[in-house]
Amino acid sequence: MSNRSQSSERAHAQVSVERVTIGLVAKTAGVSRATVSRVMNGNPRVAQDLAQRVRRAAEELGYAPSPVARSLALGRTGIIAMLVPDLGNPMFQGILHGLTDAAAQENYRLLVADSNENLHEEPVLAIEARRRCDGLVLCAPRMPAEQLLDLAPQLAPFVLINRELPGFATPSLTIDFAAGIRDLVTHLLSLGHRRLAYLAGPDTSASNHARVQALHKAAEGTFELVELPCGATFADGHAVADQLTDLQVTAVVAYNDLVAFGTLSRLHELGINVPAQMSIVGFDDIPFVRYTTPPLTTASVPMDQLGPQAWERLWALMNDKSPEENVHVRPRLEVRGSTGPAPSR
Amino acid sequence: MSNRSQSSERAHAQVSVERVTIGLVAKTAGVSRATVSRVMNGNPRVAQDLAQRVRRAAEELGYAPSPVARSLALGRTGIIAMLVPDLGNPMFQGILHGLTDAAAQENYRLLVADSNENLHEEPVLAIEARRRCDGLVLCAPRMPAEQLLDLAPQLAPFVLINRELPGFATPSLTIDFAAGIRDLVTHLLSLGHRRLAYLAGPDTSASNHARVQALHKAAEGTFELVELPCGATFADGHAVADQLTDLQVTAVVAYNDLVAFGTLSRLHELGINVPAQMSIVGFDDIPFVRYTTPPLTTASVPMDQLGPQAWERLWALMNDKSPEENVHVRPRLEVRGSTGPAPSR
């Protein structure tokens, strides 16, 4: 059962399936471990015949270098990690794809750690993930700033998604939620809406906070705003919709597309026509909201750009170059069928 | 720039930010490395005062053991990995959650590798992921059996999701697609449907194959079956719906819920009433299809069970116990509003 290889003495008794290490290959090929290492790493200054012998031995034994040992010796792992609070969120999936591909081009692999929205585990998870790899893309919108600030030195190099961290210089990729909200609101106002509901996301969420702020600011003297606690999922949006009916609002701004979709669905069940009786807008532009009935008006976040940009900056950090400027992506207003003129009362 | 710590001589010239290793902590606390190791691992046979000193030193220096070095020394990493072909698939997300939680209970972490449906990269990815951790949960429905068989010895210990591997004894968790399809079909038949369309998934997908087989078998002498190439996404289902109108079918069996949802949505746009004019069923029971309009009848796969069961078996393998029997989960028929009596023609 022992994992340790038996140390020369008392070597029998066990069938001794000798582990295939660089040493075994070296012995088999009749060369030194250094030479095997050179061959395995494609160092050209090894004589052809030796290299041949080594390769043959490695082949026969089915040898592959241990990434763990290699990482230790090299001081780098060739891996980056991304921590997300919820893999189910299509938003992150977009980033993940882009990041995976971008990193792969430079022969880095991406591993994903999912904190499952478990706020408590997040710091530990982040540090553990980080320590096993060379860099981190961190998405922890709910983590208190001070805590993150404490962690920051241990996490470096890392790139932040969707938040900034005053007090620690590290690249951030953020989305201009305020601008997105402004565009949506402007659009709704132009359609004559003057009383809006906001279906709020999780109140610990920084991005929800940004939306709320933008809304309040825009509302001043222009329109009435009713804030409804809701959540971030389809089910949340579905559940909250019933409350909308007696609020006298003519338009709904949802925390995100999923919520909007859920609300849309429920309104349909309630026989409320969208957009004739009620307009509704989402946020994100996740893949399928262009197909809902009616298609959802939303603020489209170009998620496919974030992955590569995150990689670029992380790469710069890992190579002691200075990363490019922070990105503050401005969503594009995507007008579809879920918004229309405010009904005359 | 050099990563290597400068070797005692020529030690100045650099500001020498000495890395915080176990050695430094030991020196600072005035004990041996062994003792630091003991303290860090909670070994109780260390005198209180020493332990105290070590902890203080570690704290001051901000020391945390290197997981890489630890893994090498221990011969285990405390990590398992799961390889999925597509993180966007809600089905995998369900498994991932369950697996993360189950593994966490035993102090294992779960890392996710996403092959992005990249069939070519999959073997490399699987092996690399596996070699950096202690076990693998593999979900590679499209990988040819022979290739997987070749890889198997290098991947062990691993658990297969959604496929079996004749010729290599390793646990499998599979879903009884055939039974699910049979239940759905029986349901539709009982409602009087006699001509069905199947919206096929990716044709390389084993699970699609299983569905097709079951459908053909069920169809014999009972009903007519029209097979339509489609896909696995909401968009695919949406796009294919237009073809349904002139097929004279009264019911549609979709590859999965997303496809069904897409189709549902498009049919609605086309003014086709579901279920009055057309019944439609999905597969999986992903979280929100209970809220669609109408709610989707589907074969509900208990995804939350798969994660823990996968962990249980993987754990057994990693600890040289014999894993429990393979699981072949039978989906439960979930009758909702999207199915109704066949319209009389």
Add this chain to the structure above:
DNA sequence: AGAATATGAGTAACCGCTCTCAGAGTTCTG
């Protein structure tokens, strides 16, 4: 031909941590 220079392979130190083993210091026993 003899010296200078390349070239290629091996030796051994090191990455950071764990763990066996043995020795020093204590407490128990007879």
Add this chain to the structure above:
DNA sequence: CAGAACTCTGAGAGCGGTTACTCATATTCT
């Protein structure tokens, strides 16, 4: 009070690689 039985701690050998250095051999130059 000597010797046995424990308790702790430190020394040092790994884990499986990489790489600076060294040295023997082959090559080139004068």
